[in-house]
Amino acid sequence: MKGRLRVRKLMEEDKSVLVDWLSNPAILEFYEGRDNPFNLEKVNKKFYNRKDKVNRCIVEYEGVRIGYIQFYPINHHTSNITNDSNADVVFGMDQFIGETMYWNKGIGTALIQKMVDYLIDKKNVDRIIMDPQTTNKRALTCYEKCGFKKVRILPGHELHEGKYRDCWLIEYDTRNG
Template sequence: MLFNNGKLNVRKLEKKDNYLLAKWLSDPKVLEFYEGRDNPFDLEKVNTEFYNPNDDVNGCIIEFEGVDIGYIQYYELDDETREKYGYSKNTEVIYGIDQFIGEPAYWNKGIGTILVHSMVEYLIIEKHADFVVMDPQVCNERALKCYEKCGFKKVKLLPKNELHEGEYRDCWLIEYRRE
């Protein structure tokens, strides 16, 4: 177990979780917000994308009340991403996170807010992050609302940052800085 916050647990991704990821990442409702409906994942693609031993991404499964409901990953920003975001001269410890709730029945229940808040706390306390960043699409208003509730602030617009459903979409670079 990576961490626990009441009914929410986050645990490290295991090989057996590949079936969950394939299920979630082939659901058009989930893909509308994560990866794109034109980019479904089968088991082979999940194994290639999420189980690369040379990858510095730490994948985790989100459990709520004992049910596996989603995925979250965290990673220290590499030089290329620091450059892209404008942090190349910054020597602080910066982590990025990405997540989705793969079970739509668990959407709009405040779980995302608990999750993001808990992960940020984990990264600051356990990984000594100076701040945490994300780059959600501008049009993902529900996610942005959640992140702002958790203390993230919009830093700058990233024009045409992410290919999603055949077009490059604008994203916000958002930060959570510890006080």
């Protein structure tokens, strides 16, 4: 399955598909919030012409754009989760499959495994972290299948649909993985 997946840099022509995905309540349930749909202006502001270290990418499966993934070094500019060990190379990731017909087919698991391999091989990471909401069972199951471990609860970590939600800090430690 990994061979049928392609991750490429976000391009201008991807704006409309991001608007479609980020105005879909099924996607927004765990990513940004159903009370926070995106339009073109919001997509431009959040995903384009940013001067940060976030690598924003589109996920393609068999040539079809199906999702979004971003990865970035953890520092005070890219995350509110601090790198507690300055000696470690730590990256964060966020992603979603925007085409719901591709859910529950193992594609998300293949994507996470592919990105973990890339970050280890090309970025020499020591650890990869993510912070999914504690109620996002499908995502947590996927991440745990890929070798991520729950580290601790981040209480009230994310403002989502008008409430501060608890999230799990999860990590893939390449020294133990």
